[in-house]
Amino acid sequence: MKTFPLFQYRADKIPPRLLINEDLSRFSKEVALDHSLNIWFCNRSGPQNVLGGIYGAQKINTSKINKKISAQIMGSLEYINHLTGLKIQTVYKKNDADIRIYLDQKIDLGLGAQYVGLTVLNEEESNWEIFISRKKIKNKNHKIYTILHEIGHTLGLEHPHDDQDNDFYLSTTVKYSAAPHQTIMSYREPANNKAFPNKYTANDLKAMETIWGSSPHSKKLAIDKLVQKPIRPKILGSKKLGFPVKATSDIIINGKGAPDSELNVYFQNKFYQTANSNTDGTWMITFDKKFLNKQNKSLGSHLKIEQIDSFGNVINANPIFVDLI
The missing domain is CATH 2.60.40.10 (Immunoglobulins)
Structure with missing residues (x-):
């Protein structure tokens, strides 16, 4: 395993409770009773029947998620496996998956707004569906960031500006809350035209460790410490x-x-x-x-x-x- 994500500045730290949604955590633990989660990346283009959660069953027009993208996603999830002892793995059949991920043509809920990503839970089937809008994705890094963001919800994470559970980080206004370099659950754009992060941050990992517990390896990782000064290329x-x-x-x-x-x-x-x-x-x-x-x-x-x-x-x-x- 490569170097673990650390904090760059003390001011970047976010208390784990401000990134945790108790309702999402509870449902995810019910899905992962054996402490494992299976992920399926939609591997074909064309019409797909989906359950749709509260929006109801429907047919969507999907694009294939390429193997390089899915491999990079799983590489970031490996940090969670190592830290918490969870077993998050890919499966190749949709019906075997706890989390199904689709690259949709667009996400239009008929409310006048279109979304970059959407996560729904299906209580009867005990699984999650994630939809990523191909129309709204800007580049490869943005796609990876968005998929990891939505997977974060399936693991119990919430937006830092979300106050539905009566807590939030700094502000309930997106632009005054956490930035993407602090948490992949941020709704903000990266400052100064920087790239979207393509792996979970130390704040994300600490929150997931709070939800899912610690593995025997976690003490050695010391993700609370600060990273050394970044090396400029x-x-x-x-x-x-x-x-x-x-x-x-x-x-x-x-x-x-x-x-x-x-x-x-x-x-x-x-x-x-x-x-x-x-x-x-x-x-x-x-x-x-x-x-x-x-x-x-x-x-x-x-x-x-x-x-x-x-x-x-x-x-x-x-x-x-x-x-x-």
Whole structure:
């Protein structure tokens, strides 16, 4: 298991009770009587019959959830297994699942508002259904964040601004309550155009440990402590980059940052690719010559590198301007 998510600042900590919904926790424990939960990711596109909870049975138009997304989701859930002793696992048949996850075309409840994600419980069947709106999802990180957010409800978590149980964090107004880097249950957008976190935070994990109990491993994990200062990614070698106006070969850029991180690369203010750093923090980005030759040479060629480390911290490399030579 990679490094456990920790707190970056003391002010980021949220008391677990402010993220726990007792009613959701109670139902989830009834579903997971054997301390295990089976998850099914909808693995086909097309019409699907769903139970719909309080909204009633209906047919929805789904898209297949790809294996890379589901693998990343399960990787984050593995932290919960390790911390609490829960056994959360995937199954390949819908009828074997306690939690069914669908990528829906859109979520329209007929109330004039469309939702990014929705979780419903089906009491008679003793299971959960999660619906993610393909129309409202902005990018891969947003999709992962939204799925983990909705799974959080099935594990007993609530929104930090929710006061239905007479408690809330800071404010019942979304923009004044917790931010995404504090809890994946936040309703806020990340500040300064940062990426959505793609794993549960230390606050989320502490709340789930409160709900589900501790495993023999939990004392060693010490997730109450603060993380060390985040490592900023940087380009190795020359401080200036030069790309030819007409590239005749691919261009490779080497860099270093935090180990085992995900990097989102943007060029000329557009997303280019996702890369990963090695265990020593080194990484490599390859710019395809065909891609470079299609870029607008009249624009300033800014290169932006956004790093999401194994603690869930998001930090950008210093601004990089690329000279056209």
